[in-house]
Every structure is written in structure tokens, then in C-alpha cells.
Amino acid sequence: MVISPCLDITLGAPAGAGGQTATKMVRPEELGDEALVISTQQGERQAFEVLVERYKQKAYRIAFDFTRDREEAKDLSQEAFLQAFSHLNSFDRRSSFYTWFYRILVNLCLDYRRRKAKVLWESLEEKTEKGDGFATAGPSPLDEAIRGQISERIGAALATLPPKQRAVFLLKNNQGLSISEIAVVMKSAEGTIKVHLHRVVIALRQRLAELT
16 A cells, blocks of 8 residues: 655644744654544545554454454455545544544444354254254364364354454453443443453353363
8 A cells, every 4th residue: 555755734833923824744654543534534545544554453353353264354354444434524533533443343343243143044044944954064163162272262252252242352352442442432331341341251261161
């Protein structure tokens, strides 16, 4: 992704300077998120490219935690950036760009999980109707986890959690978001987020205990 070497940033003059303005040339990567958002809203597309470079690895990691599939994670993170760019003019900056963007990404990941669950359920129903039942099913996530490493076991345990609980856990432990930031991303009360985290910890302890 090609990034312009500098952006024109208009600065207000100090008091008593007759209200004149001055233009300062700065490198895009030196700007904070808010300045980059404003520049993008003013038509400086390369400013958004800096935001993509800044958060693309984090976005990919959280998408992978949801999907456990590299290509799906790549597609979801790219789609999140496309949606963010398309709707950036409606972003009012009441929250940080980071929080606003991750709300988009998490919603896409939750939609992916729901679609995948629906496809798996329909496939299971079809096999049952044909009399195949569970006989031809491959190894379960639990079986795979038992044969894998600790990280794989945790991944398998997380996969059994309800989507919202999984999202809260990943945002807290993998992305380092605070309770208040997660509440904004998930559009939930902070108390609800705390309840989700408490239930996740209990559920993971139980599931991991079953794997030992």
C-alpha cells in the first residue's frame, strides 16, 4: 500500500496573529488517529491508509481468533476496513477510531460465526435425514484440541462459547481493551460485560479441566 510522504495540515495562528493560518507539512505516520480521521474526511485518502497499516495486524489477529482460518480472517479484516472507510463521514469521533473500528470488525466476526453455525446445523440435519447421523463426521473440535498443544486446547474451548462471550474474552485478553471500551464496542452496559467475563472464566475452567 503506497503512502504519500507528507500531508498538508492547516494550523491556527497564535492569538494576536490576525487570525491567519499556517500550513505545516508532516509525515502521515506521525499523526494521531483523530487527525488522520479528519484528514480522511477532508479527502486525504492516504491518511486512511496509515490507519490501515497501524491496525491491520491487530485486526487480523482478532479475526483469526474468531475464525481459526487464515483466509477467512484476512477477508474479514479487509472487509472491516472497507466498511470503516465507506462510513467514515458518519463517524462523529465521540469514541476513538480504534473503538469504533473494532465494533465494525467484531460485528462482522459475529455474523461470520452465526452463518457458519447455521451451515453446520443444516449440514447435520441433512445427514440425519439421509440416515448418516454422526457416523461420517470428522473429529470434533474437542478431539482435535486433545491431540494439540495448550493454545489449541484454549482455542477449542473458546469455540464452544456463545459468540458474545467469546467476543468479550478476545477483546479483553487478546486486544487489551478496557471494560468501558468493550462496552462501547459491544453496545452493552459495563455490568453486562463483567458478567460475560465472569461466565467465560468459569466456562473455560470447566472445559479445560475436561481436557486434562
